[in-house]
Amino acid sequence: xxxxxxxxxxxxxxxxxxxxxxxxxxxxxxxxxxxxxxxxxxxxxxxxxxxxxxxxxxxxxxxxxxxxxxxxxxxxxxxxxxxxxxxxxxxxxxxxxxxxxxxxxxxxx
Amino acid sequence: xxxxxxxxxxxxxxxxxxxxxxxxxxxxxxxxxxxxxxxxxxxxxxxxxxxxxxxxxxxxxxxxxxxxxxxxxxxxxxxxxxxxxxxxxxxxxxxxxxxxxxxxxxxxxxxxxxxxxxxxxxxxxxxxxxxxxxxxxxxxxxxxxxxxxxxxxxxxxxxxxxxxxxx
Numbered sequence: 001x002x003x004x005x006x007x008x009x010x011x012x013x014x015x016x017x018x019x020x021x022x023x024x025x026x027x028x029x030x031x032x033x034x035x036x037x038x039x040x041x042x043x044x045x046x047x048x049x050x051x052x053x054x055x056x057x058x059x060x061x062x063x064x065x066x067x068x069x070x071x072x073x074x075x076x077x078x079x080x081x082x083x084x085x086x087x088x089x090x091x092x093x094x095x096x097x098x099x100x101x102x103x104x105x106x107x108x109x
Numbered sequence: 110x111x112x113x114x115x116x117x118x119x120x121x122x123x124x125x126x127x128x129x130x131x132x133x134x135x136x137x138x139x140x141x142x143x144x145x146x147x148x149x150x151x152x153x154x155x156x157x158x159x160x161x162x163x164x165x166x167x168x169x170x171x172x173x174x175x176x177x178x179x180x181x182x183x184x185x186x187x188x189x190x191x192x193x194x195x196x197x198x199x200x201x202x203x204x205x206x207x208x209x210x211x212x213x214x215x216x217x218x219x220x221x222x223x224x225x226x227x228x229x230x231x232x233x234x235x236x237x238x239x240x241x242x243x244x245x246x247x248x249x250x251x252x253x254x255x256x257x258x259x260x261x262x263x264x265x266x267x268x269x270x271x272x273x274x275x276x
Contacts, residue, residue: 030134080264
């Protein structure tokens with residue numbers, strides 16, 4: 001196993017956490033502005049990915065292995081989420097003929 | 110490897126992750142969004158390996174970039190992707206409000222985690238081995254691991270029952 005670290009002084013925890021938070025915020029922005037159901041699911045994956053980057057960043061703190069294990073758990077959760085979400089998207093497509101979330105008005109009171 | 114090269118690799122991969130994220134959010138065709146997300150996920154796995162989380166990096170390629178993205182592209186092809194282009198764009202005010210919300214979220218999360226930055230400015234010297242992580246998964250986190258397998262089973266059953274035409 002190659003030992004790649006330390007990354008020297010110029011890359012600190014703040015950089016990596018900042019990257020993860022930026023990816024999370026980009027996913028949140030996409031979730032607010034996009035209207036295709038499948039693209040919305042992709043934005044959720046992007047947010048999960050940002051959270052994973054932050055977890056890996058904090059696993060570099062001395063003596064913390066646990067966050068890397070949580071990242072591996074998050075992969076399984078994300079896979080289950082994508083499976084069910086895409087099945088729902090396919091069902092909605094088959095029933096309504098569209099994936100535009102503005103067309104989903106059946107739950108409106 | 111020289112520190113300069115490591116830093117260059119870190120900033121290159123970070124730029125790739127951000128560019129892919131921007132493409133996922135901004136591109137119009139869902140298939141292009143999916144390919145952009147795939148690019149992001151691959152760059153992220155490179156970042157994990159660079160940061161010493163090797164197992165997470167390789168699993169990211171296999172599970173995320175492999176299985177989950179294949180599922181996404183399959184769903185896009187099953188549902189026909191061109192209808193997304195007919196949707197009129199959102200009003201500018203709404204876009205600006207969403208952008209301000211995302212920027213606020215970024216500022217809030219950075220502010221909330223800022224007090225940890227002083228504590229661990231330097232990165233830990235040793236990457237953690239696969240054996241250590243396996244010891245944790247099958248030791249301290251064994252109940253959670255078993256629950257997770259139940260969750261995945263429920264996910265499989267739910268996906269099949271939801272998408273099937275006739276039971």
